[in-house]
Amino acid sequence: MARINQNYLKLPGSYLFSTIAKRVKAYEEAHPEAKIIRLGIGDVTQPIAPEVISSLHTAVDEMGKAETFRGYAPDLGYAFLREKIAKQDFQARGCDISPDEIFVSDGAKCDCGNIQEIFGLDNKIAVCDPVYPVYVDSNVMAGRTGAYDEASGRFEGVIYMPCTEENGFSPELPDEVPDLIYLCFPNNPTGAVISKDKLQAWVDYANEHDSVILYDAAYEAYITEENVPHSIYECKGAKDCAIEFRSFSKTAGFTGLRLGYTVIPKDLKTGGEELWPLWARRHGTKYNGAPYIVQRAGETVYSEKGRREITEQIKYYLENARIIREGLIAAGYQASGGVNAPYIWLKAPDNLTSWEFFDRLLDEANIVGTPGSGFGPHGEHYFRLTAFGSRENTIRAMERITKL
Numbered sequence: 001m002a003r004i005n006q007n008y009l010k011l012p013g014s015y016l017f018s019t020i021a022k023r024v025k026a027y028e029e030a031h032p033e034a035k036i037i038r039l040g041i042g043d044v045t046q047p048i049a050p051e052v053i054s055s056l057h058t059a060v061d062e063m064g065k066a067e068t069f070r071g072y073a074p075d076l077g078y079a080f081l082r083e084k085i086a087k088q089d090f091q092a093r094g095c096d097i098s099p100d101e102i103f104v105s106d107g108a109k110c111d112c113g114n115i116q117e118i119f120g121l122d123n124k125i126a127v128c129d130p131v132y133p134v135y136v137d138s139n140v141m142a143g144r145t146g147a148y149d150e151a152s153g154r155f156e157g158v159i160y161m162p163c164t165e166e167n168g169f170s171p172e173l174p175d176e177v178p179d180l181i182y183l184c185f186p187n188n189p190t191g192a193v194i195s196k197d198k199l200q201a202w203v204d205y206a207n208e209h210d211s212v213i214l215y216d217a218a219y220e221a222y223i224t225e226e227n228v229p230h231s232i233y234e235c236k237g238a239k240d241c242a243i244e245f246r247s248f249s250k251t252a253g254f255t256g257l258r259l260g261y262t263v264i265p266k267d268l269k270t271g272g273e274e275l276w277p278l279w280a281r282r283h284g285t286k287y288n289g290a291p292y293i294v295q296r297a298g299e300t301v302y303s304e305k306g307r308r309e310i311t312e313q314i315k316y317y318l319e320n321a322r323i324i325r326e327g328l329i330a331a332g333y334q335a336s337g338g339v340n341a342p343y344i345w346l347k348a349p350d351n352l353t354s355w356e357f358f359d360r361l362l363d364e365a366n367i368v369g370t371p372g373s374g375f376g377p378h379g380e381h382y383f384r385l386t387a388f389g390s391r392e393n394t395i396r397a398m399e400r401i402t403k404l
Contacts, residue, residue: 005141005143007140007141007142007143008140008141010140010145010146010147010148010155011137011140011141011148012148012150015133015137016133016370016371016374016375017040017041017370019374020040020041020358020368020370020371023358023362024036024038024362024368027362027363034366035366036362036366036367036368037366037367037368037389037393037396037397037400038367038368038389039324039367039368039369039385039386039388039389039393039394039397040368040369040370040384040385040386041370041386042188042250042342042343042386042388043255043388044249044250044253044255044317044388045388045389045390046253046313046316046317047253048252048253048254048257048297049252049253049301049306049309049310049313050309051300051303051305051306051309052252052297052300052301052306052309052310054300055296055297055299055300055306056293056296056297058296059292059293059296059297060293062292063292063293070292072289073104073289073290073291073292073295075280075283075284076100076102076103076104076280076283077102077103077104077105077261077289077290077295078104078292078295078299079099080295080296080299081104081295081296081298081299082099082100082102082104082261083099084299084302085099085102085246085261085302086098086099086101086102088302089230089231089246090231090233090263093230093231093234094234095231095233095234096233096239097233097239097263097265100266101263101264101265101266101276102261102262102263103261103262103263103264103279103280103283104259104260104261104289104290104295104298105259105260105261105262105283105289105290106258106259106260106289106290107247107249107258107259107260108216108218108245108246108247108249108260108261108262109134109247109260110260111245111260111261111262112132112134112135112138112214112216112245113134113137113138114138114282115214115243115245115262115279116138116139116142116144116180117142117282118275118278118279118282119179119180119212121142121143121144123144123179123180124144124157124158124159124176124178124179124180125139125144125145125158125159125178125179125180125181125182126158126159126160126161126174126178126180126181126182127158127159127160127161127182127376128161128163128171128182128183128184128187128376129160129161129162129163129171129375129376129377129378129379130163130189130190130372130375130376130377130378130379130382131163131182131184131187131188131189131375131376132184132188132189132216132375133374133375133376135182135184135214136155136158136376139158140155144157145157145158152377153373153376153377153380154377159174159176159178160376160377160378161174162378163187163190163192163378164378165334165336165347168192169187169190169192169336169337169345170187170192170193170194170198171183173201173202173205177209177211178211179211179212180211180212180214181202181206181211181212181213181214182214182216183202183213183214183215183216183232184215184216184218185199185215185216185217185229186219186220186222186223186340186341186343187337187341187343188216188218188219188341188343188375189343189345189370189372189375189379189384190336190337190343190345190384191321191336191337191338191339191340191341191342191343191344191345192336192337192341192345193223193225193228193340193341194228194229195227195228195229196227196228196229196234196235197227199229199232199234199235200235200236203232203235203236203237203238203241203242204237206241206242207237207240207241210270210271211241212241212242212243212268212270212275213232213238213241213242213243214242214243214245215232215242215243215244215245216244216245217230217231217232217244217245217246218245218246218247218249218250218251218260219250219340219341219342220246220251221250221251221310221314222250222314222317222318222340222341222342223340224318224339224340225339225340228340231244232244233263233265239265239267239268240265240267240268240269241268242265242268243262243263243264243268243275244262244263245260245261245262245263246260246261246262246263247259247260248260248298248301250342251301251310251314252298252301252306252310252313253310253313254294254297254298257290257294257297258290258294259290259294259295259297259298262279264276264279316391317342317387317388318338318339318342318387319391320342320387320388320389320391320394321337321338321339321341321342321343321344321387322338322339323391323394323395323398324338324344324385324387324394324397324398325337325338325339325344327398327401327402328344328346328385328398328401330402331398331401331402331404332349333346333347333349333401334346334347335347338387342386342387342388343384343385343386343387344384344385344386344387345372345382345383345384346382346383346384346385347381347382347383348372348381348382348383351381352381353371353373353380353381354371354372354373354374354379354380354381354382354383355371355373357371357383358370358371358383360404361383361401361404364404365397365400365401365403365404366400367397367400367401369383369384369385370383370384370385370386371383372384
């Protein structure tokens with residue numbers, strides 16, 4: 001008899017965004033006249049940049065000719081893309097990252113979930129609270145946590161690091177030392193960032209305790225303020241303790257193309273073991289590869305024209321974020337984020353729970369957002385809105401919220 005992985009039974013009923021989709025569908029069926037504005041799920045809405053589209057067409061044509069056809073991609077990804085990444089994303093910022101320390105994949109979400117496979121099940125994880133649910137969920141599935149406690153919203157055996165208004169939604173160094181530390185900056189869902197000095201403190205902490213930091217920098221392209229690091233490798237000693245994840249999904253609008261990468265320095269060891277060959281083995285055996293066509297599109301993101309076009313798209317979303325943040329504050333809401341990230345984090349009014357505010361916003365304003373409680377216990381009574389809608393819908397949504 002085939003047996004299931006019992007760890008999956010620890011997880012609450014369904015994935016956060018699946019639950020949202022079901023509730024919105026039910027509402028639409030009951031209210032077909034409703035004109036719903038979606039400011040919830042973090043999917044981009046602007047079309048792929050023209051220069052990237054041009055490179056996709058060129059790559060497609062190459063695949064139709066024997067002399068330029070490409071089959072399986074190399075395990076680490078094509079050198080033409082990894083070299084651009086190393087030079088422009090890291091070396092240009094003073095980070096000593098080489099192309100062979102970069103692993104190209106079909107997205108940061110997959111890598112963030114899969115990276116835990118190279119670590120033993122006896123490792124204790126620490127996560128920001130609230131934060132992107134994939135970090136905890138993937139460790140639950142692997143069996144690295146205890147049972148879920150519905151009353152507290154926590155899994156046993158996980159170190160939750162509170163991110164609250166009092167600490168600027170940036171966690172303090174934990175008293176209980178974790179083996180694996182998940183950090184995400186700019187943060188999803190709060191939009192918070194971390195200064196270089198504070199990030200250096202995390203690097204020093206990890207090196208002192210032989211911990212490994214798993215650093216999600218998927219939204220670094222949205223950083224606008226000085227002294228906010230774009231990479232953890234801007235910190236001294238980070239190559240000895242940190243793995244970094246990057247994504248083209250929000251940076252270049254590749255949510256429908258799927259492209260990302262993970263950086264594992266060859267200097268990185270834990271317990272005397274090098275992590276680069278372990279991930280290389282895992283990557284080569286279970287490769288979630290991006291096709292040649294998509295990697296050529298990724299290369300174009302680093303061209304002068306591609307950069308210019310994509311920067312304009314990011315500015316578009318950041319302007320949406322400004323409209324949302326300032327509109328909420330003007331309407332009397334407590335809101336933050338949206339300056340260095342496409343996410344705005346607001347406190348639900350009248351002490352409503354996150355899901356109560358979700359229902360109110362949907363029913364009274366026909367706006368869909370994301371309940372903060374879905375990101376962790378300290379997300380309760382908070383709510384996430386995203387800047388990935390159209391300008392027209394963003395303005396209309398703020399007009400509706402103002403009238404609540």
